[in-house]
Amino acid sequence: MAKSETDEGEETTRVRGSGTQSVYAALRGEILAMTLAPGSPLDEVRLSERFKMSRTPIREALLRLASDGFVTTLPNRNTIVATIDFATLPTYFEALTLMYRVTTRGAAQRGAPAAMAAIRARQQEFADAVAAQDAYAMIEANREFHVAIAELGGNAYYTTFFARLLDEGRRILRLYYSTFDDRLPRQYVEEHEEMIAAIETGDVERADRLAIDHAAQIVRQIQEYVARDLRKPIELKIE
DSSP states (O other): OOOOHHHHHHHHHHHHHHHHHHHHHHHHHHHHTTSSOTTOBOOHHHHHHHHTSOHHHHHHHHHHHHHTTSEEEOTTSOEEEOOOOGGGHHHHHHHHHHHHHHHHHHHHHSOOHHHHHHHHHHHHHHHHHHHHTOHHHHHHHHHHHHHHHHHHHTOHHHHHHHHHHHHHTHHHHHHHHHTTTTOOOTHHHHHHHHHHHHHHTTOHHHHHHHHHHHHHHHHHHHHHHHHHHSSOOOOOOOO
């Protein structure tokens, strides 16, 4: 049976949408993993050849990446991977610390056995990644661990915002982990365990304090990394 014009139009829309999503997902992953370094050019023609599709889904994927803050369109209309602006780190960490606190507090207030099983599963993935010295897996598992805590807190707005902050910080974490040769200290795993214990017992104030301390040590260590390895000493303070 011959396809109607409506069927063909719907199929074209699905193909285009799936093409955009596949390009978006691939480029986003490469940007976050630093395979595509900050400042790398993203040429539509070359990307079209690479992904073997027209420039339309490529352009739509780049627009999505731009809205996420992962790519930048220059005045000459060339597109590049967004650079990492270390001057914005103080405000970034201020927002990140707030989200650590509100999501961990929220989870402690609403602890539930089923949700804790999911959080513990993400923690095990993180611990395994640390043991395997797999930086990309560490970063991904760390994100999923904290997102799971946020989901337990029950505020979808917090969860969405926190997930975006964690994504924005993945490139910074990748640079930082490299200073350990990807041998992340066991301290990170232990801090997560303490958070889990506070959430399970419903100790809201302890959960809040652990979140503050967790953020503070990240701020301190990345400050040292920036000052030492990028030779751009800046002050990162969390009140």
